[in-house]
Amino acid sequence: MRAVVLISGRGSNLQALLAAQRAGELGADIAGVISSRGDAGGLPKAAAAGCQVAVLEASDHTSRADFDAALSRQIDAWQVDLVLLAGFLRIFTDDFVARYQTRMLNIHPSLLPALKGLHTHRRALAEGHSEHGCSVHAVTPELDGGPVILQSRVPVRPDDDEQTLADRVLREEHRIYPHVVRWFADGRLQLHPGAVLLDGQTLTRPLQVRAGDPLPV
Numbered sequence: 001m002r003a004v005v006l007i008s009g010r011g012s013n014l015q016a017l018l019a020a021q022r023a024g025e026l027g028a029d030i031a032g033v034i035s036s037r038g039d040a041g042g043l044p045k046a047a048a049a050g051c052q053v054a055v056l057e058a059s060d061h062t063s064r065a066d067f068d069a070a071l072s073r074q075i076d077a078w079q080v081d082l083v084l085l086a087g088f089l090r091i092f093t094d095d096f097v098a099r100y101q102t103r104m105l106n107i108h109p110s111l112l113p114a115l116k117g118l119h120t121h122r123r124a125l126a127e128g129h130s131e132h133g134c135s136v137h138a139v140t141p142e143l144d145g146g147p148v149i150l151q152s153r154v155p156v157r158p159d160d161d162e163q164t165l166a167d168r169v170l171r172e173e174h175r176i177y178p179h180v181v182r183w184f185a186d187g188r189l190q191l192h193p194g195a196v197l198l199d200g201q202t203l204t205r206p207l208q209v210r211a212g213d214p215l216p217v
Helices: 012-022 042-048 064-077 094-103 120-126 162-185
Strands: 002-007 029-035 052-055 082-085 104-108 131-138 148-155 189-192 195-198 207-210
Touching: 002 012, 002 042, 012 029, 012 042, 012 162, 029 042, 029 064, 042 052, 064 094, 082 094, 082 162, 094 104, 094 189, 104 162, 120 131, 120 162, 131 162, 148 162, 162 189
Parallel strands: 002 029, 002 082, 029 052, 082 104, 148 207
Antiparallel strands: 104 131, 131 148, 189 195
């Protein structure tokens, strides 16, 4: 199975996916990496790992639809089976989502449906949450609104600031994202519009773990 990873920044989840691939634990080969920013820190990491890389800057395109069309052409040129969003800071058109909906995953730093969007760690602290975490979910036209597959819950400590909380959540992102990708690569996870199936059973609620606990088999 071939995958493409879409990034916009430092690429820490990309690194976790590449590490899982090197260890034979991902079940997929990362064929290419596409960034929406030419200065993204993840690009040199992708190139060093032997991945094909491409940059698509929003300023080079006249509209969101034009950008998404160019993105689709690049994804399809690499003939991939799975699209992995890893900090890709773009809101897709409905047509783009429909094209890849049955083979596109995202990792989000909150316990969805709570704290959709940006600055989740800051908002979790400001709102007095006792728990925070991360979610791997299928992608739908609704921002961060697709069915959630697996979450890891992280306690919010009294002495936490935005950075310490973000660091602990990120460690869990690095654990659960490759794990879900392996389920998809092994044919255990199926993505349908509005629903996900694991081992032939519809997930009516996300699977959950707590930070550091063993991941579900």
